[in-house]
Amino acid sequence: MAILEVRDVTSGYGEVQILWGASLSLEEGKLTSLVGTNGAGKTTLLRTIMGLNKPWSGSIWFEGKDISQLPPYAKAEMGLVLVPEGRQLFTDMTVAENLEMGATPKRAIPNYKGNLERVYELLPRLKERREQKAGTLSGGEQQMLAVARGIMAEPKALLIDELSLGLAPVLVLGLFETLNQLKELGITLLLVEQNVQMALAVSDFGYVLSQGRMELEGSSRELAKNEHVRSAYLGL
Amino acid sequence: MQQINLLLTSLPDGILLGFVYGLAAMGLTLIWGVMNVINLSHGPIIALGMFGTFFIFIRMGINPYIGLLFIAILGLIMGVFIYFVAVHRVINAPHLSSLLATFSVNMIIIGLGTAALTTSPYNVDFNVGSFRLGSTTILGTRLVAAVIAILFTGGLYIFLYRTRPGKFIRAVTNNRAAAELMGIPSTRILALSFGLGTMLAAVSGALIATFFPFNILSGGGYELKSFVIGVLGGLGNPIGALVGGLILGVLEGIIPAFMETSWVPVIEFGLFVVILLVRPQGIFGAKK
Numbered sequence: 001m002a003i004l005e006v007r008d009v010t011s012g013y014g015e016v017q018i019l020w021g022a023s024l025s026l027e028e029g030k031l032t033s034l035v036g037t038n039g040a041g042k043t044t045l046l047r048t049i050m051g052l053n054k055p056w057s058g059s060i061w062f063e064g065k066d067i068s069q070l071p072p073y074a075k076a077e078m079g080l081v082l083v084p085e086g087r088q089l090f091t092d093m094t095v096a097e098n099l100e101m102g103a104t105p106k107r108a109i110p111n112y113k114g115n116l117e118r119v120y121e122l123l124p125r126l127k128e129r130r131e132q133k134a135g136t137l138s139g140g141e142q143q144m145l146a147v148a149r150g151i152m153a154e155p156k157a158l159l160i161d162e163l164s165l166g167l168a169p170v171l172v173l174g175l176f177e178t179l180n181q182l183k184e185l186g187i188t189l190l191l192v193e194q195n196v197q198m199a200l201a202v203s204d205f206g207y208v209l210s211q212g213r214m215e216l217e218g219s220s221r222e223l224a225k226n227e228h229v230r231s232a233y234l235g236l
Numbered sequence: 237m238q239q240i241n242l243l244l245t246s247l248p249d250g251i252l253l254g255f256v257y258g259l260a261a262m263g264l265t266l267i268w269g270v271m272n273v274i275n276l277s278h279g280p281i282i283a284l285g286m287f288g289t290f291f292i293f294i295r296m297g298i299n300p301y302i303g304l305l306f307i308a309i310l311g312l313i314m315g316v317f318i319y320f321v322a323v324h325r326v327i328n329a330p331h332l333s334s335l336l337a338t339f340s341v342n343m344i345i346i347g348l349g350t351a352a353l354t355t356s357p358y359n360v361d362f363n364v365g366s367f368r369l370g371s372t373t374i375l376g377t378r379l380v381a382a383v384i385a386i387l388f389t390g391g392l393y394i395f396l397y398r399t400r401p402g403k404f405i406r407a408v409t410n411n412r413a414a415a416e417l418m419g420i421p422s423t424r425i426l427a428l429s430f431g432l433g434t435m436l437a438a439v440s441g442a443l444i445a446t447f448f449p450f451n452i453l454s455g456g457g458y459e460l461k462s463f464v465i466g467v468l469g470g471l472g473n474p475i476g477a478l479v480g481g482l483i484l485g486v487l488e489g490i491i492p493a494f495m496e497t498s499w500v501p502v503i504e505f506g507l508f509v510v511i512l513l514v515r516p517q518g519i520f521g522a523k524k
Contacts, residue, residue, distance in 0.1 A: 050417060052413060052417075072413075072416040073417075073420055076417060077419050081417070082417050084413075089411070090410040090411055091410060091411075092410050097406075101407045105419040
């Protein structure tokens with residue numbers, strides 16, 4: 001069953017249209033990847049799903065409800081959470097406070113302690129640095145914190161924008177490992193990546209976005225074998 | 237020798253007054269820090285706080301320090317109301333729009349206030365005694381006002397760092413879009429912040445009314461002082477505001493010992509310009 005459905009959405013900034021009718025659906029409990037080149041509209045699509053940009057046309061459905069016009073905080077409250085591009089941490093607040101802010105939705109409050117333990121277990125570096133200001137962390141640690149803050153919201157669906165951007169390959173592998181653990185916990189994941197090879201390797205299903213439209217979709221294994229994907233995105 | 241005596245007399249008064257200036261500035265600086273809005277209705281709200289003390293004490297006969305609680309609550313409600321009526325629709329617009337919006341609120345309050353209360357001076361004859369410190373006499377009302385200002389500052393800190401809504405305010409200050417994505421209803425948090433800033437202004441006015449005469453225009457001077465203090469301490473920095481208030485208070489204590497009192501604003505605003513030129517982020521560094 002699809003937990004999140006995007007139907008034929010168009011959107012953009014001011015006069016500039018970025019999305020020209022993008023559709024996507026997330027299977028519950030699966031890891032889906034959305035890949036595409038820089039400027040394809042991946043971040044705009046995520047912003048539109050979350051309500052940071054309004055859809056110009058088309059609709060967005062979460063657990064069978066039309067959420068196209070809801071503000072971002074109401075979506076987080078329902079269990080649809082975004083780990084935004086560029087981390088967007090609360091840099092003047094401590095690591096622990098960032099995690100506490102992640103646990104804002106009412107559904108996340110009763111399990112706050114349990115979630116915190118789980119996050120510290122998954123990413124022990126954060127526990128060591130919990131009293132440090134988020135702005136003083138290294139790039140890798142900040143990315144961990146951004147993901148951890150998303151987990152604290154106890155999401156039903158977690159959307160992650162550019163997990164690997166600017167990080168050393170070793171760190172990226174570690175974070176992808178974390179994603180698999182999240183999937184085992186039953187969280188539906190959407191991974192938006194420029195690193196096409198990595199993304200297709202860890203995901204169950206994949207979408208290729210190009211110039212604001214879905215160019216291809218299919219199981220990640222098939223996409224990785226697809227001639228067009230191999231030549232255009234994997235450089236093979 | 238005579239100057240030193242004069243200094244010893246005026247300095248303690250200046251310091252005590254400085255805490256109250258700091259409290260007023262904190263209201264201005266909190267709003268600026270959270271939403272980058274310069275609240276030009278700050279002065280008239282201070283004046284309304286003064287009249288709050290007048291009505292509660294003179295008309296209703298309630299102790300002004302108990303009255304503070306009512307003034308604080310009314311200030312909070314009024315701030316939330318002003319936010320939704322005048323500020324919210326221009327919150328993402330260029331600064332000029334929010335300046336004009338809050339300036340209109342300023343004019344409305346002054347206009348209504350002048351019509352209803354005239355501009356002749358009011359005086360609250362309230363006394364909690366005085367005591368001698370060396371060769372100086374310190375008025376009880378000023379000491380209590382300073383203590384209350386410190387208590388409110390401490391309360392604001394505990395609120396911002398220890399409570400959930402307070403942490404939401406800091407999160408929205410830090411990154412509004414991210415806060416919204418985490419499930420924090422940022423509009424309500426902005427309204428709350430504007431309410432708190434207004435509350436601090438009203439409370440500082442209520443305290444000032446216990447020792448200075450006032451009318452509906454009296455807030456203007458304190459609003460200007462709040463700007464100077466905000467620039468001294470760095471806009472968006474509450475502790476900086478308190479320290480900036482103290483600096484201003486000390487200046488007002490020192491200057492009259494050496495020159496005419498009328499030089500005080502000249503030196504204060506000269507300092508204001510110099511700091512803007514040399515260190516625009518404030519002496520203690522601002523938020524960003």
